[in-house]
Amino acid sequence: MAKATKKQALGRGLSALLNDPSNDIQSAEDKNADKVIGNIVDLDIDFIEVNPFQPRTNFSEESLRELASSIKELGIIQPITVRKLGLNKYQLVSGERRYRASKLLGLETITAYVRIANDQESLEMALVENIQRQDLDPIEIALSYQRLIDEINLTQEQMSERVGKKRSTIANYLRLLKLDPIIQTGMRDGFISMGHGRALITIEDQSIQLDIYEKILSNKLSVRDTEVLVRNYNNDETVAAPAKKEANTAMPNFVKTGISSFSEYFGHKIDVKVSKNGKGKITIPFHSEEDFNRIKKLVEGDSK
Incomplete structure (x- = not known):
């Protein structure tokens, strides 16, 4: 548990950066934007609103309680994704069950990937660059690949070209997400x-x-x-x-x-x-x- 807490605390410095009114980041070209896009940030959970266009409207109370219990024991394995709407204002892109379960637990902050508006190209570049890092564990790499599939709509073939890895290597990483x-x-x-x-x-x-x-x-x-x-x-x-x-x-x-x-x-x-x-x-x-x-x-x- 101690290690999981430490891993989730990595974005606190970035959180302070986002909360500074004199350094409000609105686009990928703004100063310090590269420190935010594609990184994990600790966000105040009250600064996040749900996506009004979320197609899923029904969430099982029982499944949310089970997820909340898992988060309490293990922490959030995969951070949510939000897009920045303004200073201290964000909208969910993915992870509404994790968001709702965290609120159910009464958590004050939640780990999140922050997207700047709809700058999809910058997000893709940041994710690809993140995958190339040497200090990532296999699950972090697998989650980055999964985000490229879910948020950028890349196929495994396209990812292979982007990151310079064999398609079979990418598939092996993605299969790790099927583990308990x-x-x-x-x-x-x-x-x-x-x-x-x-x-x-x-x-x-x-x-x-x-x-x-x-x-x-x-x-x-x-x-x-x-x-x-x-x-x-x-x-x-x-x-x-x-x-x-x-x-x-x-x-x-x-x-x-x-x-x-x-x-x-x-x-x-x-x-x-x-x-x-x-x-x-x-x-x-x-x-x-x-x-x-x-x-x-x-x-x-x-x-x-």
């Missing part, structure tokens, strides 16, 4: 590495993720040890699931040793089924049209 929030916090605080996270993400059940995460911490498991633990779990699951059908038998060794390579290459957990005569079927899942096209390009690239 507790594991994401552990990665941000340095308890586990990105390698641990990449191994855990092949398990969809977050309760199982947490079980293995606790074993990593208590037994000080290396990335290699974690990969073996996860592989054994996935193999057990793959073998156990089709055991009810007569056509499926125990998984052959060549499949057990090769399935993780398939999953890593395609960026998804790959399902393999094998019949008694040794014949089998490989299933590659996809989650969107963009994801399907990404896999298609991988296959087309290998066929050339």
Whole structure:
């Protein structure tokens, strides 16, 4: 908790800058604008208004209370995004559930990314520059990629060109955001590495993720040890699931040793089924049209 509080306090100097009437920043060309755009700032929660054009109007009380409880324990993992309307006046761009849950807790300040008016190009440049920094943890990088998708509407292909990273690298970072929030916090605080996270993400059940995460911490498991633990779990699951059908038998060794390579290459957990005569079927899942096209390009690239 101490580390999470320290991380959220990083924007206090910027907050003072924004609250100074003699230094009111209105555009990306103004003095000190570069110190604000793309950075995390602590804002007075009363200075923020909700977006009147927010399409979502119904928020579950129960889910907000659950989120508030999570924020109380872990802090806000992903800051909200606001745009500056004037001195000490901001409007939500994204993160209304986090904003509402924070108000429910009675928090006086909330961490936020500040956008200057609608200067989308400056925001994109700041985010790309932020990704290039050497001191970011994997979750911070993943969140920056996600913001480029949500707020700038960039595809993974376009991001690859902007930041000079392979599309598969970007996809691997984005997949970390599917980890349980507790594991994401552990990665941000340095308890586990990105390698641990990449191994855990092949398990969809977050309760199982947490079980293995606790074993990593208590037994000080290396990335290699974690990969073996996860592989054994996935193999057990793959073998156990089709055991009810007569056509499926125990998984052959060549499949057990090769399935993780398939999953890593395609960026998804790959399902393999094998019949008694040794014949089998490989299933590659996809989650969107963009994801399907990404896999298609991988296959087309290998066929050339």
